Amino acid sequence: MKRILQCFRHPATNRSRTPKQEDDDEEEEHGQRPYILQLSDHIILEIFCKIPTKTLIQCKRVCKSWRCCLSDPEFTRELFSRTPACLLVTGFRWQWGHFLVNLDGTWNPNVVALKLSSEISPRPTMVGSCNGFLCHYSRHHLHIFNPVTGELLPLPTPSELGTLGDCYGFGFGPVSRVYKVVRILPKRVMVLTVGSGIWRNIGHPAYSFSSITPCHGIYHNGFLHWIGRACGDSSRHLVCAFHVETEQFQELPLPPPSYDLDKTYFKLGVLNGWLSVILNLNGDISVWVMKDYKMKESWTKEHEFKDPVGSFGTSILKFTKEGQVLGLNYDDHSMQAYTLARTGLVRVEVDGLPLMISEAWDLVLSFVSLKDRSP
Structure with a gap:
């Protein structure tokens, strides 16, 4: 499930940057992300598994992160088992x-x-x-x-x-x-x-x-x-x-x-x-x-x-x-x-x-x- 929820995270950082620079960028971006994307992985999963199907279909159109998650094979199988x-x-x-x-x-x-x-x-x-x-x-x-x-x-x-x-x-x-x-x-x-x-x-x-x-x-x-x-x-x-x-x-x-x-x-x-x-x-x-x-x-x-x-x-x-x-x-x-x-x-x-x-x-x-x- 860890691989699935990487969809919610930011794109891979530039490896030429120093670890400190990457940490500073991640901290700054974290504060700008919507509150739901700042939650821990397992909480995000629980939220999506409790949302009605009709709302989830509409959520898929909200942003690329949500579309990525709702298109991932492992996540969609887990979602189906709990819907x-x-x-x-x-x-x-x-x-x-x-x-x-x-x-x-x-x-x-x-x-x-x-x-x-x-x-x-x-x-x-x-x-x-x-x-x-x-x-x-x-x-x-x-x-x-x-x-x-x-x-x-x-x-x-x-x-x-x-x-x-x-x-x-x-x-x-x-x-x-x-x-x-x-x-x-x-x-x-x-x-x-x-x-x-x-x-x-x-x-x-x-x-x-x-x-x-x-x-x-x-x-x-x-x-x-x-x-x-x-x-x-x-x-x-x-x-x-x-x-x-x-x-x-x-x-x-x-x-x-x-x-x-x-x-x-x-x-x-x-x-x-x-x-x-x-x-x-x-x-x-x-x-x-x-x-x-x-x-x-x-x-x-x-x-x-x-x-x-x-x-x-x-x-x-x-x-x-x-x-x-x-x-x-x-x-x-x-x-x-x-x-x-x-x-x-x-x-x-x-x-x-x-x-x-x-x-x-x-x-x-x-x-x-x-x-x-x-x-």
């Missing part, structure tokens, strides 16, 4: 673009959204997110995008055109330290190791993924997850977990089956760092989290409430400390809040945020460059 999640919102149709907003609690008129770099055209479809990177699919082309740095990494085009039945996933192998894109077709599973340029056929899928939500895999704990059905028993729903490192599928149980599988709407996700399943049966919504990964007994019902409007419960983004549910209403593409203790919806209006929203995620963004893809 809380924030809300990344994608506009709808003509308002397309990525927007960052901090909605940690009760929102107020002072909250302002920050539009991030969106040099992607035409409007892509989300394939997955992992370690602050987004994977997009647009007109048969795949690419990885970092919305913080604005970097774009094109990926090899699949040999076969996509269909509505295809599922994708984007994840990271923590041992090999490589990113992989998974494409599940009806008769085979294709895997691309980012940087290899080759799509590999790893065999026939043992599960059916038709009519699932979302169609892209949810990355968590080194696995990509989908809700699917066993090919030999279409009535049996389960969580299909693809181990990114070994490229093998495993089965994880769903929450206790106290519901009608054919009439229940499922949504898989990650809430508060746990794998989660949101169930909606005729407007009765229950939110389950797996507190001990892979352990069936650890499924815990965190929330249970009535769906205030159609489809609201299947688009839940997060739960706030104030007892509110933040989600998307697909009918009018708006972000809305629902207080569990009361009835009624409140439309969330944030300055700079599009009125119509297509997607939103509660995730950790990263300053790590795509040129240095090890988190």
